[in-house]
Amino acid sequence: MLKNWVxxxxxxxxxxxxxxxxxxxxxxxxxxxxxxxxxKLIDAWLLALCTSCGETAKFTVLERMNVRSVRPELLxxxxxxxxxxxxxxxxxxxxxxxxxxxxxxDNAWHxxxxxxxxxxxxxxxxxxxxxxxxxxxxxxxxxEGCGLSRAEVxxxxxxxxxxxxxxxxxxxxxxxxxxxxx
Numbered sequence: 001m002l003k004n005w006v007x008x009x010x011x012x013x014x015x016x017x018x019x020x021x022x023x024x025x026x027x028x029x030x031x032x033x034x035x036x037x038x039x040k041l042i043d044a045w046l047l048a049l050c051t052s053c054g055e056t057a058k059f060t061v062l063e064r065m066n067v068r069s070v071r072p073e074l075l076x077x078x079x080x081x082x083x084x085x086x087x088x089x090x091x092x093x094x095x096x097x098x099x100x101x102x103x104x105x106d107n108a109w110h111x112x113x114x115x116x117x118x119x120x121x122x123x124x125x126x127x128x129x130x131x132x133x134x135x136x137x138x139x140x141x142x143x144e145g146c147g148l149s150r151a152e153v154x155x156x157x158x159x160x161x162x163x164x165x166x167x168x169x170x171x172x173x174x175x176x177x178x179x180x181x182x
Contacts, residue, residue, distance in 0.1 A: 035078050
């Protein structure tokens with residue numbers, strides 16, 4: 001029996017970076033952008049607020065780009081503080097690397113199993129798809145989706161009753177499949 005699960009974001013993740021004012025390490029994206037033009041050059045930043053002290057941090061989106069080389073629809077979205085653009089940029093590896101930030105997805109995603117009432121079959125094939133680049137431990141997803149404890153999932157892996165082409169330890173943010181034998 002083939003099941004399809006989807007990992008869906010429920011809200012924006014927290015941004016992990018040290019605050020220069022209070023030494024906290026978590027920021028919440030405000031959904032607002034600051035755009036500054038210098039003659040023919042433009043800079044744009046995503047603004048985020050420290051979860052502890054409220055200090056504002058700027059994460060570089062555009063840096064000294066020629067205005068004509070920036071797509072007009074991107075400029076409109078920046079000027080309009082488009083919340084969808086905030087979500088897109090927080091998942092852009094170039095933006096994350098440029099700003100030396102990471103994302104904390106704890107409590108910011110949901111596993112949609114489409115109803116797990118068919119889990120009593122002898123063999124279950126499950127395809128897990130990620131709607132966004134959410135780094136999650138596969139063991140946690142499988143435990144949540146099958147209604148098992150993480151220790152029980154680890155035991156099934158050790159007994160080779162739970163198999164996958166990908167390594168199930170560590171974190172994944174890409175689609176994968178697994179097979180569970182009861």
